[in-house]
Amino acid sequence: MIGLIFQQIQQLRRRTPLGWLQLTHHKSRFLVALSGIAFADVLMFMQLGFQTALFDSNTRLHHSMEADIFLISxxxxxxxxxxxxxxxxxxxxxxxxxVKSAEGMYLGFIDWKNPQTRKQTGILVIGINPxxxxxxxxxxxxxxxAIKMPDTMLFDSGSRGEYNKVFAQxxxxxxxxTEIGRRTITINGLFKVGASFIADxxxxxxxxNFLRVFPRQQPGAVNLALIQLQPGYDPKQVATALKSQLADKNDVKVLxxxxxxxxxxxxxxxxxxIGFIFSLGVTMGFLVGVIIVYQVLSTDVNAHMKEYATFKAMGYRNAYLLGVVFEEAIIMAVLGFLPGVTVSFGLYAMTRNATNLPVIMTLARAIQVQVLTIIMCMISGAIATRKVQSADPADMF
Structure with missing residues (x-):
């Protein structure tokens, strides 16, 4: 009975990948390596999350605008x-x-008194045809x-800042x-879009009402034109016709x-x-991961150099030895990704609560970081195996 159990254990060990056995031989070093990969993944997750939040938050209003074509300066x-x-x-x-309709829109930044704290802060004001x-x-x-009434406005309940009492009221x-400029305005209703990098x-x-708050704004000059089309018309074709119609005008751009x-x-x-910084942050996270994994794999290769040399002396080719190292790299990429994505979920939630920015974990981003992690580890493995390929069994003994 004991012999049978021992035989089964031996068979199980033979089925266990050699890369896994080498990694787990020094458990403390293996855990440090996984922590390093998780750290690199968290860096990439956060930078990608911030970058996507940058784009999503700053285009929320664009997506919500009821128009097919826009005119801008x-x-x-x-x-x-x-x-x-x-x-x-x-x-x-x-x-x-x-073209079904064409309406102008006014947009402007101005300081106002936070109706709750009474502190001055910047706010984006949008004026539309009610x-x-x-x-x-x-x-x-x-x-x-409601906004047809003088000095009456609607406020974004997704704004960033201390407004909870005002929202409840x-x-x-x-x-x-509260006050905007030298005028007293009334907030009579709420809507929700959310804060952005442009405005809190x-x-x-x-x-x-917009023209009352911005007396220097000329009524005959608008910041944005929203053009709605009749059903069945292609926006690109109508936009092309608009460009031809306004070709001799140098004050508008059709989009x-x-x-x-x-x-x-x-x-x-x-x-x-800021856009460059987030892109650079992803690159830096990737490079940090490459360095960490390389250090681990290089140390592991050096520790087992005699074993690799023995394999070569027995007739195993470099391809087999490279496969073992790449096997270690993939194992580390998969296992290191799990704590990285878990920590990132928590950090995303914390960031959303603190900033009201749309920092959300998506399946596409998780797959993207997992692929980057595998590539990161494979690059490190390829660098670390150079010593294995040049190893001469005669020099090892």
Whole structure:
């Protein structure tokens, strides 16, 4: 009976991958290696999460706007800095077949007193025509009549900052008042979009109220034009017709909704330091992982150099020995990824609660980091096996 058990144990050991046996031979070193990989994965997860949150948060308003085509100034940099152009372009756009409506929108940043803390902070104010829904937001569209009242606005309940008491007060049907510039305004309702890297919060009001708050804004100059099409018309074809119609005008740029969103993303990706920093952070996390895994595998290869030399003396080729090291690399990539993704879930939740930014774990990102981890470990394995390939059994003994 004892002999049978021993035989089964021996068979099990023969089936166990050699790479696993080598890694687990020094358990403390193996755990340190997994911790290092998990750390590198957390770095990549966080940087990718911040980068995606950068794009998603700054295009939330774009996605919610009820329009198929947009007109912006050629000097526009992003949603926060759109410049202005003549309102006459809206009337000219109405002459294009397929255009159902063309409405102007005002956008501007201004300091206001936080209605809860009374501290000055920046806020994005959007002015729209209250007779024509500009957003695909039921909470806004159901309260358009409210913002027709002088100095009345709707506030984003996803704003970043201390507003919990104000939100509770408004939800109970009690308007909140505060100051913007030298005017007293009333917050009469809530909607939810969320904070972004552009603004901590957003107010939506009528175009007339916007002009009261921004007296220097010319009524005949708008920041953005929202063009809706009649059913059955292709936005790209209508956009091409609009470009031809306005070709001699140098104050407007025609974009479809997809192009408008890409315009915003491209600004943050290429024209700001923050987009570069997040991309660099992913690269640094990847390189840190390569270095950590290389150190572990290199140490393991050196520790077993005589065994590798013995394998070569027995007739095993370099391909077999490389396979063992790559096997170790894949095992480390898979096992190190598990604590990395687990910790990242917690950090994502903590970041969302602290910043109101859409830092969310997705399956696509998890797969992306897992693939990067495997590539990272394979690169380290390829570097570490150079000594194995050059090992001469005669020099080992």
């Amino acid at each position: 050629p000097q526009a940099r992003n949603l926060a800095y759109l410049s202005t152009f003549s309102r006459r372009r809206l009337l000219q756009a109405m002459d294009i077949p397929g 007779d024509k829904p500009a957003f695909n937001l039921p909470e806004v569209n159901s309260q358009l009549n 408004i939800e109970q049907g009690k308007p909140a008042t 919060g957003t107010l939506i009001t009528s175009d007339q 479809t909704k997809e192009e408008f969103i890409e315009f915003e993303k491209n600004y943050w990706q290429t024209n700001t330091a």
